[in-house]
Amino acid sequence: MKDTPLSNCERDFLLKAIEEKKRLDGRQTYDYRKIKITFGSDYGCCFVDLGQTRVMAQVSCELVTPKESRPNEGIMFFNLELSPMASPAFEQGRQSELSVKLNRQLERCLRNSKCIDTESLCVVSGEKVWQIRVDVHTLNNDGNLMDAASVAAISALCHFRRPDVGIQGEEVTVYSPEERDPIPLSIYHMPISVSLAFFQQGTYLLVDPCEREERVMDGLLMIAMNKHREICSIQSSGGIMLLKEQVMRCSKIASVKVSEITDLINKALLNDKTARKAGGRCGFAESIPQERITALKTDQTSVEMTGVGETVSSIVQTAEAPPQKVPSPLLPVPGVGQVGEGMRNTWGVEEEEDGDSSGGDSGEEAVKMEEEQHKEDKSRKVDVVEILDSEEEEEEEEVVILYPETTEKAKNKGSSSGQKGAATSRKQQKK
Amino acid sequence: MMEVSPSENVSLREFGCEQTLLSRPDGSASFVQGDTSVMAGVYGPAEVKVSKEIYDRATLEVLVYPKVGLPGVRERSQEQCVRETCEASLLLSLHPRSSLTLILQVLHDAGSLLSCCLNAACMALMDAGLSMSCLFCGVTCAISTEGEIITDPTAAQEKESRALMTFAIDSKEHRVMMSSTRGSFSVQELQQCIAISQKASEKIFQFYRDSVRRRYSKNL
Structure with a gap:
């Protein structure tokens, strides 16, 4: 100014x-x-x-x-x-x-x-x-x-x-x-x-x-x-x-x-x-001068206690209601974020079941397929940048497992659930 | 559910305010809560730098200066809390393509600094005669390790507390405009703190009212 x-x-x-x-x-x-x-x-x-x-x-x-x-x-x-x-x-x-x-x-x-x-x-x-x-x-x-x-x-x-x-x-x-x-x-x-x-x-x-x-x-x-x-x-x-x-x-x-x-x-x-x-x-x-009209001072004041107790309880009661109406957001696996509000993330749900019972083949495979596609897209993108001359599919996979897992993880740790999901599914495939 | 026993600690330290104490700023105030005191100065609406210009409203800049040393991360976060509160209450669209600068200087920190900053900011904005949709005030609550809620804590009480919360509360409906918390607490405790803060805010708004009435009165 x-x-x-x-x-x-x-x-x-x-x-x-x-x-x-x-x-x-x-x-x-x-x-x-x-x-x-x-x-x-x-x-x-x-x-x-x-x-x-x-x-x-x-x-x-x-x-x-x-x-x-x-x-x-x-x-x-x-x-x-x-x-x-x-x-x-x-x-x-x-x-x-x-x-x-x-x-x-x-x-x-x-x-x-x-x-x-x-x-x-x-x-x-x-x-x-x-x-x-x-x-x-x-x-x-x-x-x-x-x-x-x-x-x-x-x-x-x-x-x-x-x-x-x-x-x-x-x-x-x-x-x-x-x-x-x-x-x-x-x-x-x-x-x-x-x-x-x-x-x-x-x-x-x-x-x-x-x-x-x-x-x-x-x-x-x-x-x-x-x-x-x-x-x-x-x-x-x-x-x-x-x-x-x-x-x-x-x-x-x-x-x-x-x-x-x-x-x-x-x-x-x-x-x-x-x-x-x-x-x-x-x-x-x-x-602080007392004699000026622009200045005012009060002594220590206690907040009126009579009303507080009632308002607190009433507000707590009314405040407790909302969480019942809206389903609380789920955190399926630690470190996995949820996209959207109040919606159950199908990815997250699958992952959760994955961790709990290691079963549920039919549903899981669909997800895996999706994730694989994701991964392949990614691997190709990476491939284009990193290694220009490799054309074989197998080699490509090798590179994906060894290289991006370390770099990508380090770069954006847990920032997107998609990547992490892809990484875990890759591990399963390896097994 | 933990029942909060309304303790004797639910009180506000003596507080005071002086407005128009600086000649240069368009609005100024110093707010004192116990030993904590903050001075605020407002400039504006004035011309704005082209890089900061917003076409349909005024640009609000808040600067917090600590007592010792240069502004750091702590001050930046306080600036943000105060700025967001002020932006919510000021009618910034009345002054498009102009700048408002609010400078807060910490004079003494003896606990509840952020709420004192908010109160000083509101008083200074009032003094500057800027149009606001509502007034706001800041209330700090601390939850001690025993689960007791203390309003307007001192520095020592802040240090011993398990959780510390500061709320900005508007004068119209006593709603929460901004909250800044530290430490862990349950939902119930949060609600209780909000309820108590809303109750305490009435006292502060009454003080605002009294000081404005005194200012525009003909005798002391």
Whole structure:
């Protein structure tokens, strides 16, 4: 599905507004949209709302063998999925340019900045290390997916707890959360990406562009920074030329934003921790707002028992009737299918009698004849393909018995009853 | 014949729903059943790829995204179950040569995932304002090793169960639109599960009704 196009007048209007230092949603130039961080009920699940933009991150882990070049380091894996839910322009299963760009930026922001102690993820050097996998799903794209994804990913990593492991000699035991408390990852710092959009060849600058602004921007500068004001990655795209002073100013803006967001993440983590400690319900189910008319929630409801018993019995009784009317389909011999509905297959019946009493010559022979014809037809067909020069009947039969029995059986095992029937009758003839 | 003793387990976990929570899709909903939650988004009717075009009705595409990793065989089978149910209830012939896309994102799986997917899908389709011949809902029943029937089982109950069945039930006549089963069970047990699911579906349809009434009301 194509994205809705942006009309020229919309574009002109947006650019005019930006020139006048106005934004569609009433923000100031350096304002972020409202950020909301919620955690799921299991560890390592985080939802981030950045205005209307919404992403979800889920961290998972598994034990793998490490890379040969780094035998005592855990592996970090990031996967940002541009789900078609987020925007009609995103297609399933296709690596778009945007998806590659965002994935790469997320990796540079979180893996290459060494914010996570990968050595602490080693269980047995050279044999077993933890692989931490971060899946970021985009749910709604209203611009600035990168910032939302980076906040979601780092919050999820902070929230995540991996199972404890015990090593006795050679044996590695992974303890379930009930046996031993799971362990948080050791995180050195929290890099957060801040996006700055440039308009009119770098004349105007906006922080946290929304989707409409992203469409009319000339260039984008993404700065990943931690609260110690250390730049973890910086990327400029769109091909605009920036002055040194501009970049410096952007990094200053970023540092302010990053410290704000870091505080917010820490606050959210603390809130979640206290909620978990208090034993109250936490998670996504609790985050459904109650005050909206679009949302509704019910308590646990028991299905009315009074009626159920009667309906069950009545339905069972009425449901039992149909099988008596319609003769149940017969499965004459295991592996033999029946053609048609409710009709007794004469082939099947004959076969059944065959197995049971090995008698019934008169009826059986007729079938045999039929089957023989079948077989001969088949053998001829096979013959034409396989052996062109053989003309004698006996030789032909030889070939049929030896060759197609193995190949045809292997090719379509029991797919048609005719073939199988032919094969069995052939065996009888041989006897 | 085994008599099913209506147990205390025949209850539905608390469930909730929020509609129109995403700005981009034409219709969206998130459905929560206990801890299980699924988010659904619908796009359409929109233009369709020529290769997928059907001349007399709309093409419905259902995508299920798991929480961890990429969609696999399990997701494909869920997609098919949901798609067939939606196709049966949607009036697709009203929108010929167009596409409908339904995307389901699993937010948390704590049992009865398929029924939650179905409920979220129905809510999202309602939110998108698509014409349907009837509404549908999903109910999951588990039969424990003792032969007890549990509706809306949790993940732990699902694991211990002998058989697991999910039915999609329509709102008009409470008939079964789709069934997906796992494990072994007798005909009687199947009928009992269907009967219980039909009973449970009334609760869910009442919830649908309440949420729509609330949505179009002037006050909370």
